[in-house]
Amino acid sequence: MGKVYRTICNRRTIRRFQNKVIPKDLLTKFINAARLAPSSGNIQPCEFIVVDNPKMLNAIFPCLRWAAYIEPDGNPPKGERPVAYIVALINVQLRKKGGEEDVAAAIENIILTACEEGIGSCWLHSIDRKQIKNLLQIPHHLNVNSIVALGYPNEQPVVDVPQSSSIRYWKDHDGVIHVPKRTLEEIIHRNIYGHNHTDAV
Numbered sequence: 001m002g003k004v005y006r007t008i009c010n011r012r013t014i015r016r017f018q019n020k021v022i023p024k025d026l027l028t029k030f031i032n033a034a035r036l037a038p039s040s041g042n043i044q045p046c047e048f049i050v051v052d053n054p055k056m057l058n059a060i061f062p063c064l065r066w067a068a069y070i071e072p073d074g075n076p077p078k079g080e081r082p083v084a085y086i087v088a089l090i091n092v093q094l095r096k097k098g099g100e101e102d103v104a105a106a107i108e109n110i111i112l113t114a115c116e117e118g119i120g121s122c123w124l125h126s127i128d129r130k131q132i133k134n135l136l137q138i139p140h141h142l143n144v145n146s147i148v149a150l151g152y153p154n155e156q157p158v159v160d161v162p163q164s165s166s167i168r169y170w171k172d173h174d175g176v177i178h179v180p181k182r183t184l185e186e187i188i189h190r191n192i193y194g195h196n197h198t199d200a201v
């Protein structure tokens with residue numbers, strides 16, 4: 001199995017982290033992975049703030065909403081909080097509207113590069129943008145899109161087949177998060193919508 005595909009298959013969102021610092025050069029490597037992502041028209045409107053000092057980590061934490069389906073059970077407990085954040089910004093001077101696809105591609109590059117280094121992540125879009133803009137002194141021409149929370153994993157979520165078609169992730173008695181993923185058969189169509197056999201059409 002190829003390295004990238006293996007990383008994709010093994011990656012899960014992580015919301016409990018070890019109390020272990022991520023080396024600075026690794027955090028820089030993640031931004032480099034973001035820098036090299038595909039970009040519409042190659043405009044490259046994304047910028048990133050790496051946050052890893054304890055004071056700022058503490059300030060950002062209350063701006064984040066974790067695992068809405070199982071709230072508050074998915075909140076990282078004290079001592080298991082992220083040890084770094086990457087704040088993903090869109091420069092609206094470079095690109096007035098759009099940029100969301102660009103930032104999403106860049107974030108996925110960050111997440112997969114981190115995963116390959118044994119670092120877990122959670123992509124957060126339910127965030128208090130106003131507060132984050134204030135805290136990090138972000139100028140007006142930059143919109144806060146998402147935050148990626150990072151740290152060495154302290155949990156091991158698993159993929160499930162959806163039970164009774166619910167896509168809601170859930171936590172079992174041992175604290176393991178189960179993530180239902182729709183089956184391949186459900187989402188794949190070949191040549192014509194609704195056909196899924198290679199000999200269709």
Ligand SMILES: Cc1cc2nc3c(=O)[nH]c(=O)nc-3n(C[C@H](O)[C@H](O)[C@H](O)COP(=O)(O)O)c2cc1C
Pocket residue numbers: 011012013014065066067068122123124125126127157169179
């Ligand atoms: C655009 C986007 C926004 C997300 N926002 C949040 C969020 O605000 N809080 C959170 O805990 N998880 C968030 N997630 C993580 C999803 O809950 C998670 O990807 C999903 O449950 C599937 O789990 P998996 O990543 O392990 O496959 C977000 C994911 C994406 C792609």
